[in-house]
Amino acid sequence: MNNLVLASSSTEADALENAKTRLAEASGTLGTLSSNLISAIANGTGGELAETDQTKLVDFAEQELLPLASAFAQALHDASGADTVVAALAAGHNGRLIEATKALETQEAPVQMVYAGARLQEAATAFLDNAAELIIPVLARNPALKLGGILPERTVEAASSAPATGGCACGGHDEPGLSELDTRVIPHAIRHATIFGALEGLTAGRGILLIANHNPLPLLAQLEQRSSGKFAVDYVENGPETWKLSMVRN
Structure with missing residues (x-):
């Protein structure tokens, strides 16, 4: 489907594409950070490296995933004429991400870090997929909302200010590490x-x-x-x- 048809205006169509790009970047980062945590524990390195990877994944969730989920849920909750089913979906994703992030943050044993990290990755992947396919299009086509104003500013460090124009960053290993x-x-x-x-x-x-x-x-x-x-x-x-x-x- 053409995004120009989905969006309420050409400006919103551009905002829709930018939002989907941001979600795709978040998906890639999530995959790498989750893989790093699993690798640190599976390879027996554990210790400080695993704790560092745990912290990085938690920080990414708090600085990028949670602000996005919260902003979408709040916008749909406040918007007049918003799709109530999608609004409930967004609120559910926000709640699950909060719980999964807190659960990972409090783990100390490596095996529990793995389980909590997998839980956060699962919750985040479901959110990112539904955000791209359902939540953002609903926001973009609502004339009472401005998608560009809903998206929170990035607080995580990026390689460049220029946007990239999913996939999975984990899996088997052909080369060591x-x-x-x-x-x-x-x-x-x-x-x-x-x-x-x-x-x-x-x-x-x-x-x-x-x-x-x-x-x-x-x-x-x-x-x-x-x-x-x-x-x-x-x-x-x-x-x-x-x-x-x-x-x-x-």
């Missing part, structure tokens, strides 16, 4: 945003193994423009059917 990001399963419209979000979740020395069905030269050019020198990129497999790139944060 690298979680897979298979771009073949990510919708084209949000692919780059998801990848850049995944890269934003990396700390120095950590990376992802990007898998694609073509040589991702446009992506690499955009990455160089956004984050010049911040990532070391090496081809692990260079076609002809599959390309795999190691992308490690410097």
